[in-house]
Structures are given as structure tokens and as C-alpha cells.
Amino acid sequence: MKLNLNPNLNLITKVRLNFLFLLVVLPLASCMTRVSSRLVTEEGESRARGVRYRLPQPFLLVTPTKDGLKVDKLMLPDYAAEYALDVQSYMASHKCTIQLNGGMLQKVSFDVDNTKVATDAIGAVGELAKTQIESMPKGLKNEGPAGGERSSAAYLEQPGAMLFKVVQSRDGVALRRVFARQEWLQTVRKDGAGGGGGGGGGGGTAPVKQKADMEVKQGAVWNAVFASVPAGFAVKRVTIRFGAGTPMDLKAGTFKLTGTSLAVTIPESTNPLGGYHLDVYWSADGNANPSSPLGYDVTVVAK
């Protein structure tokens, strides 16, 4: 942008006026508050700036009582829908408060005054504007990735309780039963060898599940990939059961952990075909209390 200044003005005056123009107009144009909230992808997790929140995933918890069934709706954070909320002001004052509940957004309050700095800038035009830039949001509190972690398995601790995930699509809605499954592995330090994500003390927890085959043929290999395998931990036992039937131990040698990949050979004699549940038992050398098994649902189909 260029000013059409009086040609009679000398060069120094023109420069001064242009400088004044830039000093006033540009700050005014930049007096704004930007609220940004973007999806946090696995690749961009480290780069995404802002408070993390997750969208909820609805569940129904069904528990038997003396008077019949009790159905409660539950909202658990959807780990596939994580967003980073960032608020920044340029030459403005603002106060932002973000409240999370279990990692899910509950309240976002903005109190922005972008006119304050602008007014000040205009008032100070004759004496070189003095501006105050508050670029960092106030009141932001990052709950951190572990703050809202909750496992759906915790809701299945009541005897007879069943959890159903509400799965919606454009075509309709269905309830898909969720079986107790461990998403986080309890780790125990062995002689200072260190567990997983616990950091120190007696150990901690580490995320283990990443992805697994949903379907496998009779006699074929079922694959699962773990997010991490804590030092000293190994797969010692794998059981398979049909529906609510009795679990059957798979023979040693039919399952093998290589790095973070687990391969389990499903017996050819697996019958009937349909929905099975695999339990993967972990143990660590020197750990007297092996953790609970990791549960997987898999559909066995004809070879």
C-alpha cells in the first residue's frame, strides 16, 4: 500500500509519514484472536500445538439388577478423534478457559478484547505507538495425554455387566458388544530393568494394542501388532474360546512374538466357524504377577 503524499513535502517528511502509516495500520490489521482446532494425526502428533481433547464415543452399559436390567449410557473418549485446541492473540488481550472432563471437551470460554490494543495504538500515534503483545493464551491447562485415559474395561468389572458400543452409520445404528480387553499393560520393574511407560518406582503402564486381524481362516495365522512390548515381557500363553464357551489353550509353538508382531496359528480343527475370543497372556521374568490377558475378538472362517 502506498500513500499519495503531498509532492511539496520533503523526502524525510514522506518517510516519516509512511513509517507512521505502517506503525498504525499494520498493527490494527493484525489485532485479532485466532482459535484453531485441528485433528491430531499419528504423524503430526508431536507438531500439533494446543490442548488435546477427544470427541466422545457413546456406549450403553447393561447391568443386571434385582429389578431387571439397568441400562446406562456412557461417553468414553474416542481415541481416533483427538483434536488440539489452540488460541492465540495478536496484539490483543484475551482470557481463555478450557475445561475437560475425561479428555472430552466440556466448556470453552473466550473473553477477547481486540479493541484494547487498537485503541491504545491510535491514542499513541503522535508519540510512536507502544504496544503490548499477548500472544500466549492465559488460563490454558493442558490435561496431558494421560489425564483423561479411561479404559472401557473398567466398566465391565461388575458381575454380569455388558458394554455395547453404539455404532452409527448413514444407514442406521447398531449395538456392538464390547468384551473386556486390556488396552494398557501393567508393567513391573525387574531389578531396575525398567518397565514400560511407568517411568520409575515399581513400574507403570504401557500401551500394547495397535491392530489385529479381525478375521482368520481355519489353520491360518492370525496376526496382531503391539504398540510396544516392555522389556522382559513375553507371551506365555494363548487361549481361544467360542462365544461364552470354555477357553482352550493353544499348543506352545503355535504362537510366536517377533519384535512387536504376534503370530498365532489357528487350529485347523477350529469348529464351529464364527466369533471367537483370543486371550493373550503375558508374563515377565521375575514378575510374580503376570498381567491380565489381552483379549481379541476374531471371526474364524472356512479355509
Place this chain on the structure above:
Amino acid sequence: MNALKWILRSGLAVVLTGCAGLNVRSLPEGADTKADGIRYYEAANFLLVYSDGAGSVRTEVIVLPDTTRKMVAKPHTFLAKNKQTLTFIDGMMTQSEAEVDSTGVPSAMIAAIKTAASAAMKAGLLNDGDAGRSGSGGDRAKHLSLEEPRLYKIVVRGDCVTLVGADSNNSITLPL
């Protein structure tokens, strides 16, 4: 001096044209990666049908986030004051919940839906699409065991309420 006046006028004009507000739009499928703004779900009404364990059917209308309708809200402020509070309950913006209520299921209809759904369930109209669970009448309620609560999305169109089940073929329209 003329230039100085021009500068002051420009600045004043910019200040006067400052604005603040909240842009809200729905997020089309596949646009989640690029969109910028606070995400939330629109609310929707669902009919929950389950057995009380004694062979009879219980129905309940519940409000859940419609995970197929993701929304984006983006507050904006430019040279203005803006004080906003966005409150969410179960991932749904409370203001939007009121809108859904007005276009979704009027409270007077809820009782009618529950009654009609119970009758439809007993008559075997609310088919679960599972061939292995055939049966009708009272058997249907018995088959609705502890392991099989049903959830139907309530879609109101004019004088009819459609209960949409696991897929579009598994739905029933009830006149009100």
C-alpha cells in the same frame, strides 16, 4: 497534516469494521483432516428397547451424539470484543441440543413412540434381521434377552416416525 488525518481515518475505519462471532458448519465426510474449528456432534434421539428380564419389553428414549453429523464451530474476533462460552455435554453443544429438540422429537410424541414401539416389538415388527432368531409375538420379547438390547434412531418426517435399526432395511415407520 492531510496524510496524518488520512492515517487516523483509516485506523478509525478499521476499528469500526471490527467484528466477532461464531461460525458453525457441518463437516462433510473426509474433511476432518483439513477443517479448522472446535468439533462436536449434533444430538439425535434414539429409542432403546430392552428386556427387563421377566419377558416384558422396556423402551426408553435417549439422546446421544449423532456421530454421523460432526460439526465445526470457529469463533472469530477481529478488532472487537468477544465473550463466548461454548458448553458441551457428552460431546454435544448444548445450544444445538435445543435446536435438535425442536426439529427432532417433540416431547408429546415420545410417549406415543414408546407405546407404538413396544407394540411393534411384541408383534415382531422390529426385526433384528437375524434369521436364527425367528419368532413372533411374545417369543420376540423373550428373545430380547440380556445380551440383545436394541437401539433405533428416531427420525421424524411429518406425521410419521421412522425407527431406523442396524441398517436401512431394518426400520419401521409408525404413524402418530
